[in-house]
Amino acid sequence: MSDALHRSAAAGSSAPPRPNAVVAVLAFAGIVVSLMQTLVIPIVPELPRLLDASASNTAWTITATLLAAAVATPVVGRLGDMYGKRRMLLISIASLISGSVVAALSDSVVPMIAGRALQGLAAGVIPLGISIMRDVLPAERLAGSTALMSASLGVGGALGLPSAAFLADNFDWHVLFWTSAALGAVALVLVLTLVPESKVRTGGRFxxxxxxxxxxxxxxxxxxxxxxxxxxxxxxxxxxxxxxxxxxxxxxxxxxxxxxxxLVDLRTTARRQVLFTNLASIAFGFSMFAMSLVLPQLLQLPEQTGYGLGKSMMTVGLVLAPQGLVMMAMAPLSAAITKSRGPKITLMTGAVIVAAGYGLNIVLMSEVWHLVLVSCVIGGGVGFAYGAMPALIMGAVPPSETAAANSLNTLMRSIGTSFASAVAGVVLAQMTTDFGTTALPSENGFKVVMAIGAGAALLALVLAAFLPGRRPAAQAVTAAGDTGGGDTDGGHSGPVEVSGAKS
Structure with a gap:
């Protein structure tokens, strides 16, 4: 089947008349969903008092979101491939809205945990958005659009922290969740109005x-x-x-x-291009989140420690916010390198930049501008890498498996962040310094975590080196026109159900 014929079958009679609107709406939806990661951070210390519960119980407001997201992401991706990606996107956003409303109406810990779990079920929005882009956008728009959508994961998290801190400082804490619900409702209406449904389906049973x-x-x-x-x-x-x-x-x-x-085609997942991209995603998820653990603590620790900067949560948010903007700005540059050199080179470039950012952080950590610079450098590297990952995944799987494959890749990043939190927690708990009657993480402890973050980025670099070599851009990047999507190791062309027919 020719490229033109396939695009007609996969996206209807023609490309959508407003591709700019489709990209903007999907990226906005991704940012809204990623906001849930940082939504409660400013009020975490106050949750035991606000919910009249123990700190160990209120900690489940974070854990519940993590667990729900881990389960929902691959499941929703598979259901999207089977029954419609836009349909599952709308269901995911509706889950975010309902979870936000439940949390906004909560004054005790159980409904709050339930609401946060419902918010976590929306985590599949970003891989679903990337998969919709593959199916409905013109081929020449795909690389930059998927890079932007992938970067929205970090953009929402970075921009959400100062916004949440501002709302928490100036309004009742329930406003955080009403705001989340309102943003979700806007995203839902925009998707309903401007995003077309992909006609690429796998069919079959769940x-x-x-x-x-x-x-x-x-x-x-x-x-x-x-x-x-x-x-x-x-x-x-x-x-x-x-x-x-x-x-x-x-x-x-x-x-x-x-x-x-x-649910997950492990034979496809074991292909060299998919396998090593997912492994690199774990390492990148680890490396990105290590920064999110170190910088806020350095900013908030008392100045009397000799290395803390004694700043407020609002300042923390403002320091980290430029990182999200840098990630967004890197999307077109990431796409340009992917088109000219291949996504493997883009991913390796991102790994080098992230490692350099952590190296910079080890020697520059005594001023606020030092941490702004470091977060922007690391954010730029992550923007490169996250922009390349969808291109690598979509260049190795058939269109009928796009949502499931992208969802699995997103899950790998989440697993990396979970391990980063655990490892950094152990290091900072073991390497402490006495500050009055309190033991605080030591300066060397933070430097060790930074070194581990740099090591994780270099591990991603090594893993990316095992990816297949560069293919022509039309195959590696504009994979929306592929029917088989195999990598250079050899793929397979699975049957794709398009508008009720097999192609």
Missing amino acids: DLIGALGMATGLVSLLLAVSKGGDWGWSSGSVLGLFAVSVLVLVAWGFYELRTRQP
Whole structure:
């Protein structure tokens, strides 16, 4: 099937008349959903008082979002491939709105946790948006648009912190969630109005057993990682959760390889281009989040420590906000390098920049402008990398598996951030300095975390080196016109259901 004929089949009779609007709406939806990551950070210390609950119980407002997102992202991606990506995008945004309303009406911990879990179920919006772009945008617009959509994950998180801090300082804390609900409602209306449905479908049946198995394994793993510091890494609960995750995920893998229509096509996932992109995503997720853990603490610790800057949460947000803008600004440059040199080079460039940013942070950490500079450098590197990942994934999978493959890649980044939180927590808890009657993380502890962040970026660089070499841009980047989408190791051309026919 020719490129023109395939585009006609995949996107209807022609490309949508307003591609700029489609890109803007999908990127806005991605930013709105990523805001939930930083929404409660300014009020976390106050949650036990606000909800009349213990700190260990209110911590579940963070954990619940993480676990819900981990389970929902691959499931929603698969359902999007089967039943319509726009349809699942709308359901995800509706979940964000309903979760925000539940949290906004909450005055106790249980409904707050429920609301935050519903917000977490919306995490699939970004991979769904990338997949819609592949199906409906003109081929020449794809690289820059998917880079922007991928960067929206970091943009929303960076811009959300100062906004949430401002609202928390000046209004009742419930306003945070009413604002989230309002933004979600705007995104829902815009998607309904301006984003077309992709007609690329896989059909078939949903792998319920595979979904339950993956959910059990992921929840066990991430719960152990996120709660290990509180419960004790050698406690029976944590060790038991790790054991359950290993056993269940191994059994799940065997089952997925033997079922006809698996939730995750592990054979596709094992292709060199997909496998090493996902592994690099874990390393990048780790590296990006390490900065998010270090810089706010350095800014807020008392000046009397000799290395803390004694700033407010509002200042923290303003210091980190430019990072999100830099990530957005890097999207077109990332796309240009991907078109000219291939996404592998773009990913490796991003890894080098992130590692350099952490190296810079080790020697520049005594002034506010030092941390602004460091966050912008690291944000620029992450923008490069996150822009390249969708191109690598979509260049190796058929259109009928785009949403599921992008969702799995997004999940890999989330797993990386979870491990970053755990590792940084252990390091900073062990490397402390006495400040009056309180033990605070030491300056060397922060430097060790920065060095680990740089190491994670260099690991991503090494993993990216194993990716297949550059292919022509028409194949590697503008993969919206592919029917098979195999990588240089050889792919397969799975059947694609388009408007009720097989192509």
